[in-house]
Amino acid sequence: MAVYTNLGAEALSELTSHYDVGRLVSAKGIAEGVSNSNWLIETDGGEKRARRQFILTMYERRIDIAELPYFLDLLDHLAAAGSPVPRTIHDRTGATHRAIDGKAVALIEFLPGISPDKPTKEQLFAVGEALAGIHLAAQSFPGHRENRLGPSEWVETLARCGEDRLAEINPDLPRTLDVARQVKEEWPTDLPRSVIHSDLFPDNVLMVGDRVSGLIDFYFACNDMMAYDLAVIHAAWCFDESGNVFNKELGRALVAGYDSRRALSDEERRALPLLAKGACLRFVASRAFDWFDTGAEAMVTRKDPMQFARRLDFYEKADNSLFTPPAA
Ligand SMILES: Nc1ncnc2c1ncn2[C@@H]1O[C@H](COP(=O)(O)OP(=O)(O)O)[C@@H](O)[C@H]1O
Numbered sequence: 021m022a023v024y025t026n027l028g029a030e031a032l033s034e035l036t037s038h039y040d041v042g043r044l045v046s047a048k049g050i051a052e053g054v055s056n057s058n059w060l061i062e063t064d065g066g067e068k069r070a071r072r073q074f075i076l077t078m079y080e081r082r083i084d085i086a087e088l089p090y091f092l093d094l095l096d097h098l099a100a101a102g103s104p105v106p107r108t109i110h111d112r113t114g115a116t117h118r119a120i121d122g123k124a125v126a127l128i129e130f131l132p133g134i135s136p137d138k139p140t141k142e143q144l145f146a147v148g149e150a151l152a153g154i155h156l157a158a159q160s161f162p163g164h165r166e167n168r169l170g171p172s173e174w175v176e177t178l179a180r181c182g183e184d185r186l187a188e189i190n191p192d193l194p195r196t197l198d199v200a201r202q203v204k205e206e207w208p209t210d211l212p213r214s215v216i217h218s219d220l221f222p223d224n225v226l227m228v229g230d231r232v233s234g235l236i237d238f239y240f241a242c243n244d245m246m247a248y249d250l251a252v253i254h255a256a257w258c259f260d261e262s263g264n265v266f267n268k269e270l271g272r273a274l275v276a277g278y279d280s281r282r283a284l285s286d287e288e289r290r291a292l293p294l295l296a297k298g299a300c301l302r303f304v305a306s307r308a309f310d311w312f313d314t315g316a317e318a319m320v321t322r323k324d325p326m327q328f329a330r331r332l333d334f335y336e337k338a339d340n341s342l343f344t345p346p347a348a
């Protein structure tokens with residue numbers, strides 16, 4: 021569930037009256053998502069008399085409000101460059117976000133599409149292409165935000181969980197701390213950078229058939245290595261849910277799609293197995309931390325860190341032929 025705050029009809033009408041979007045017709049809480057409260061808002065479209073839909077997000081946790089301009093301006097920058105990213109709707113004063121009862125809210129363009137459940141190689145190709153598109157478009161984005169979920173943080177987070185508690189989740193989990201220390205030592209620093217999404221899991225991609233209609237949830241976006249973003253998608257999309265079975269065709273289609281828009285350098289391709297290990301560690305660490313941080317009474321389903329520990333095992337054995345296109 022992801023509606024943490026009850027917003028009544030008056031509060032919603034009052035909010036929409038600050039935007040040039042027409043009058044509020046309906047508002048439905050959206051069940052998907054974890055971090056923020058989201059509503060699907062419909063208005064009568066004002067003078068244009070064509071009904072319009074928006075997403076209203078209330079920022080509940082994790083997000084530092086001082087960073088909202090980075091995330092929301094980024095959406096506008098990417099959308100203006102033609103990327104399938106929702107625009108931020110500005111209020112009549114030009115502001116990208118407002119406050120209700122001390123919490124920040126933003127109105128965002130609604131994009132059509134459904135997150136793929138069992139993605140095909142055609143869809144992976146399209147996702148790779150769209151990712152390269154945002155990397156290229158974001159190179160002229162002036163904002164800057166460090167990646168706060170990098171190698172030092174994985175090591176720190178796993179160490180804070182402690183080997184005993186990690187073993188309570190699964191006896192194979194404590195070893196990820198050693199792997200994290202080792203990957204931190206080897207982590208590259210000189211690969212090409214841009215703004216990266218850094219969490220482009222299937223639930224953050226909307227698709228209509230084989231076309232990417234929306235890339236959403238940019239609240240982990242930061243300035244980092246572009247190839248790392250590709251590695252995150254590789255790890256998140258190309259395995260079965262348990263993390264035991266890798267689908268080579270999906271992986272190849274993803275890299276081919278990316279390459280078709282922005283050719284990877286030899287250095288980036290060589291680094292991909294290591295970057296993919298890092299991607300797994302980032303999600304092992306945050307999921308293990310959340311495992312202990314999420315009380316049994318919470319209405320949020322805990323995500324299993326082992327799904328990414330198994331993927332990590334896979335990448336430890338992989339070489340970079342995994343990321344090399346098949347000979348023509
Ligand atoms: N711009 C959008 N267009 C259409 N649906 C959206 C849009 N933004 C969010 N959603 C819907 O809201 C859900 C939760 O949004 P998300 O930003 O992923 O929340 P959280 O940050 O809490 O994970 C998504 O799964 C999607 O169904």
Ligand SMILES: N[C@@H](CCOP(=O)(O)O)C(=O)O
Nearest residue numbers: 053054055219221303307323
């Ligand atoms: N994709 C991450 C979870 C990110 O959290 P979200 O609430 O922003 O979707 C994972 O699967 O661990």
